[in-house]
Amino acid sequence: MSRILVLNCGSSSVKYRLYDGEAVQEKGTVERVGEPGGGPADHETAVRGILDRLDLDGLAAVGHRVVHGGRRFSSPVLVDDAVFAAIQELVPLAPLHNPANLTGIEVTREALPEVPQVAVFDTAFHHTLPEAAATYAVDRDTAERYGIRRYGFHGTSHAYVSKRTAELLARPYEELRTITLHLGNGASACAVDGGRSVATSMGMSPLEGLVMGTRSGDLDPTVIFHLRREAGLSVDEIDDLLNHRSGLLGLTGVNDMREVLQRREAGDRAAALAFDVYCRRLTGYVGAYYALLGGVDAVTFTAGVGEHAAPVRAAALAGLERLGIAVDPTRNSASGDRIISPDLAEVSVCVIGTDEEREIARETRAVVAAQG
Known part of the structure; x- marks a missing residue:
């Protein structure tokens, strides 16, 4: 359970970190994805290049940052076909980010079919928002039909930093x-x-x-x-x-x-x-x-x-x-x-310096461990 790969696919970049326990073995960022000027043509190319460069022997899991989990995903989950489809359905709520996140998941599932894939959602930390904080004052039926509510983002960072604040104090x-x-x-x-x-x-x-x-x-x-x-x-x-x-x-x-x-x-x-x-x-x-x-x-x-x-x-x-x-x-x-x-x-x-990738690795490890 010690080796965890974290992929953070942004709209035009891919950050990666390979952990052995809490230690970072490899890390890097592929930038200008899909942009003119020498970057990878697309996220698929970028992720495949990362996987080809890394020594992934003994890899326990891959943790993926997913920006939008909607109301369905309140915690990290193992990715199966149903979860993948649900993330696809949420693309209209995060059209710049969820497609890139999905590509990262799709490529690694294909390249590493025996390795568990875990989706860690930016929105999950904010599922504890009281309804009064999450609700906009618009027509209820319209809001329900189109998913109009406060979801919140940067949840992985806020989770890590708030925990680290308690440690510091x-x-x-x-x-x-x-x-x-x-x-x-x-x-x-x-x-x-x-x-x-x-x-x-x-x-x-x-x-x-x-x-x-x-x-x-x-x-x-x-x-x-x-x-x-x-x-x-x-x-x-x-x-x-x-x-x-x-x-x-x-x-x-x-x-x-x-x-x-x-x-x-x-x-x-x-x-x-x-x-x-x-x-x-x-x-x-x-x-x-x-x-x-x-x-x-x-x-x-x-x-x-x-x-x-x-x-x-x-x-x-x-x-x-x-x-x-x-x-x-x-x-x-x-x-x-x-x-x-x-x-x-x-x-x-x-x-406090944020470390979203470390938080994703910790949550990924916990999800896989809970599966036995």
């Missing part, structure tokens, strides 16, 4: 109230109460919530109607605008927070505004989740921006001192997994 996981902030090119917030997701910022899709690299986050739906009626944009054009040409990119022309910070430091007004919009949205979610949880034990930043952008962490939590939330400047500018709040602060503010 030497506190029981089941007693901790934590706000986790996964801030990468995609970004989401999650309120975790005793190991259960009770609120999260992404909704039916990863578009809702925080300002992201290229996604708008929260938006008045009337903007969509206005663009359709007044600008004559098609539904697909509006989809592209909000998912791929908004967020930091739409406000500044770049989607990398590092460059936004550099421009802001140099006096660029657009970058300064983008930074303020980004951090104001974060502050609002932290305050809202503090209220929903009835108090907070920890706020944890993770992913690329969350782990490396000290000015974002400081600005996002500025003014929350009356809630017991504060950042120590010296600790904030350090590196590694750490607590960055002052000594004796009521709320611990942490920075």
